[in-house]
Amino acid sequence: MKFKPRHLVFMIIVWSALQAQGSGWKSLSEDGLHDPANPAIELLQQPAEALSQLPPDTVGNRVLWNRALREQYIQPRTNIYPETKIEIIDMDIIMEKTGEMPLVLFPHRPHTEWLDCTNCHDKIFIEKVDANPVNMFAILSGQYCGQCHGAVAFPLTECNRCHSVPRSTFAGKPGVQSRTN
Amino acid sequence: MIQMIMLSTMNALNNIIGSGRRLLLIGLAGLGATGFSSGVSAEYADVVLNRLSDKNDVRPVIFPHWFHRIRFRCKVCHNELAFEMRAGANEITMGKIIDGQYCGLCHNNEVAWGVDNCSLCHSGKPGLKTGIRGSNQTGGPGRW
Incomplete structure (x- = not known):
């Protein structure tokens, strides 16, 4: 078989993917943050020990945290105080002002599994469709979705996880899609 | 060749x-x-807290989000406990922790290890700057 330029490109892509997969989790003493001279470091749990047991991802902690929660790999507590009210909202919002990118589908459900309504409303997002001038520059500088995404939730390299609804196939109306809860 | x-x-x-x-x-x-x-090389979303540590001759605190997220949902600390979502924005002191505020709600030898285990939390290299680490994959301007 003749070696063609596109084979080289393919090899580069595969190699990049393998690199990303193989890098694994650094041990605490090699992570650049923990002081290896601290004897107590041996008592701390290593990331690889915990995270390798969870559904794998290619970015962030290399864990699909929503799947880990949904499929009960983890059962994190929802509250400490018994009187704290736990609200899960099952409502999607479609955002259409995305330029040429696919539309953004924001699912309340996974967000409210982790967060309380007051974490976002109205500190970060006014609770009204079209009231928030969300844009990628603001997000990249740590505002709106960027308060968490890019810092603690999946990173901003993963465009299609939010921009997930193709313009060509979406026939509905943007904004609130359903409310079952 | x-x-x-x-x-x-x-x-x-x-x-x-x-x-x-x-x-x-x-x-x-x-x-x-x-x-x-x-x-x-830091694990994604690790937080360095060094508002007071260096000044008091103890190692900075490394807070691992991944470890806590396995055990608690975000809302426990960021709603019930009122931790601001901005590294360095919370005026945490050992006095407040001993009083049961901030980390002290759990780190009290009941839910999690207590304040007598200094070096389990104060485990960072001296001189580290406060902030979120391991997360700057976008290279955006960021203000975490």
């Missing part, structure tokens, strides 16, 4: 720019991302 390889690579690249520029860009972007992330 090396020149020949370089020449053939150049030719190959020229062809690619003609025929598959998008693929090449994806490949290069992949390479770039890989190179960049390998330079970042």
Whole structure:
């Protein structure tokens, strides 16, 4: 078989993917943050020990945290105080002002599994469709979705996880899609 | 020999720019991302807290989000406990922790280890700057 330029490109892509997969989790003493001279470091749990047991991802902690929660790999507590009210909202919002990118589908459900309504409303997002001038520059500088995404939730390299609804196939109306809860 | 390889690579690249520029860009972007992330070794979303530690001759605190997230949902600390979502924005002191505020709601020898285990939390290299680490994969301006 003749070696063609596109084979080289393919090899580069595969190699990049393998690199990303193989890098694994650094041990605490090699992570650049923990002081290896601290004897107590041996008592701390290593990331690889915990995270390798969870559904794998290619970015962030290399864990699909929503799947880990949904499929009960983890059962994190929802509250400490018994009187704290736990609200899960099952409502999607479609955002259409995305330029040429696919539309953004924001699912309340996974967000409210982790967060309380007051974490976002109205500190970060006014609770009204079209009231928030969300844009990628603001997000990249740590505002709106960027308060968490890019810092603690999946990173901003993963465009299609939010921009997930193709313009060509979406026939509905943007904004609130359903409310079952 | 090396020149020949370089020449053939150049030719190959020229062809690619003609025929598959998008693929090449994806490949290069992949390479770039890989190179960049390998330079970042802290676990994603680790937080360094060094508002007071260095000044008081103890190691800075390393807060691992991944460890806590397995056990608690975000809302426990960021709603019930009122931790601001901005590294360094919370005026945490050992006095407040002993009083049961901030980390002290759990780190009290009941839910989690207590304040007598200094070096389990104060485990960072001296001189680290307060902030979120391991997360700057986008290279955006960021203000975490």
